[in-house]
Amino acid sequence: AADIISTVEFNHSGELLATGDKGGRVVIFQQEQENKTQSHSRGEYNVYSTFQSHEPEFDYLKSLEIEEKINKIRWLPQKNAAQFLLSTNDKTIKLWKISERDKRPEGYNLKEEDGRYRDPTTVTTLRVPVFRPMDLMVEASPRRIFANAHTYHINSISINSDYETYLSADDLRINLWHLEITDRNIVDIKPANMEELTEVITAAEFHPNSCSTFVYSSSKGTIRLCDMRASALCDRHSKLFEEPEDPSNRSFFSEIISSISDVKFSHSGRYMMTRDYLSVKIWDLNMENRPVETYQVHEYLRSKLCSLYENDCIFDKFECCWNGSDRQVEFLSLCTSNLSNIVMTGSYNNFFRMFDRNTKRDITLEASRENNKPRTVLKPRKVCASGKRKKDEISVDSLDFNKKILHTAWHPKENIIAVATTNNLYIFQDKMN
């Protein structure tokens, strides 16, 4: 279905929430201004703008269709009244301007209100056109199209902290773009002989504070940190992050489940988080040989890897995210002092997971209309891995692997989260007293 959500992203203030879907559409939601009389509820998110970002294309050289599915959306920080975002499909990145129009000029001398031209001889007086209010119209217009720079499928875009450049990464290359002009290539891992290809780039992100630093992750579970000041082509990494394999868990699927599907810096830039098939890992940028923390998302799937390989679920790319930066998070009634202290990621059966780094507690929640009434607190879920299933637990074999939550986002300032199931977007907020 065309409305399968493929990416979710809050803008920098959290007021806008953009989603991209498989049909190439972008839908932007806007948070209602807080109602002063109803201080106990935050504004709801309503549709603000919908536009077609990408259309299906046909590559004549390869005789292949290029999907219009939006892989990633990233917002630019707001500089003026308009909003800007980058959206990308497999091949082309577009810069969109979203602007509001709530006034229109009226009272032209030479034009009727409907636009038809008047006969000049009928004009007897002159007047100055004035702006009159009109119903709010939100317009999206493409300002730049960055095309023909990626041979392979784009998996990441990341805006630099200088707000002037951004990177785009496909399976084998990373390009640097200036928002005004075109790109240069900064990472190229394509082997001279494609027969030797054994590793691809899976995600890339700029450091939040250091504008010459970025990381990229690979299908072999490694993360490389690169400094653009070192050389024009960042073929040599400054740091290589890799955890040695656990020999007791080795199987034919070890490499596949080690493939990193997402990488995200913490807000301070001191840590980064990676997501592989079964776990979330937190890395300290100063320590390359192992992560500082590892959280198991759904370890009960480890004994099912063959079936998950058979039905291709093992290749699902889950994303992960940190809690918002400005607010300290109260989690399970405990105060915390570390600002980047909660990580969130999705799983199957419309479950998503949160881990508190300070208390080491975790919770499993479900995004589903049937099982949660609106405005009630979400009930924690539990999966029964083996043995006797307790009441309210769900056994591994009854999990629905069609219902996967790949994309989640956390409001940058408040405890509001957006969770995308296959076709629906859920927005949850914490209970306010």
Next chain:
Amino acid sequence: MFVRGLKRKCFDGEEDIEGTLAGIKAIPSYNLQRQSLLDMSLVKLQLCHMLVEPNLCRSVLIANTVRQIQEEMTQDGTWQMINAQSTGQASLDRLVSTDILCRSSRDQAEGKHVPAYGTFSKDFENDQAQDSSETMSTASAVQAPRNLQSNVWEMENTQENKGNFQKSLDQIFETLDNKSPNSVEDLFSEVDNSYYDLDTMLTGMMSNTKMGHCDSLETFSSSTNTASNSNCKSDLNDLDHIVEILVES
């Protein structure tokens, strides 16, 4: 556990197997399981006709898995003796049944032939023959499925075959290079590159987001074979687009 209620599962936990393999008392041997994984991986890599470019990450991961299995099999000597006896029979049955499953699941599968497992054996055949081959055209790969299947299992494995297997695997990625397909050198090269030409390769692999065992078992058809339905469909799409260009210009 999964959408189609498949009874056949891989070797996931002993407790599952006992439940699902009704009537079979023994747990499948490691070798059989490993062979089954190899088969499944090769099927996943097979070149099916798809309109969208395949997922490179998935292809690389599957190819790496196949290499791992192959290396292990070489080390413990089983690569030398893929036997066609008991395991061969069971595997053949499995291939046949998945073929049947495959036919019923896809609309455009009518009239198509066996999964491209056969195509890998075709390369073995070529190299085994040792003649500097005339190229076997890709169309011929769609012949007589039974022959190709049986060839796989009857094949005697030597070091040479192992190397050729490796080569054919690598060729999948080689063609991702922007080589012009069907160039003259390719035509007369020892190895049949035309089979792995860019079009076929890239249209071959699924970007599979669906559930279910069958979805990964697309039946094979090559882009040069005009006999199959989906090729006709693709040709029509090509035609439409070409017409569009002509009209616009």
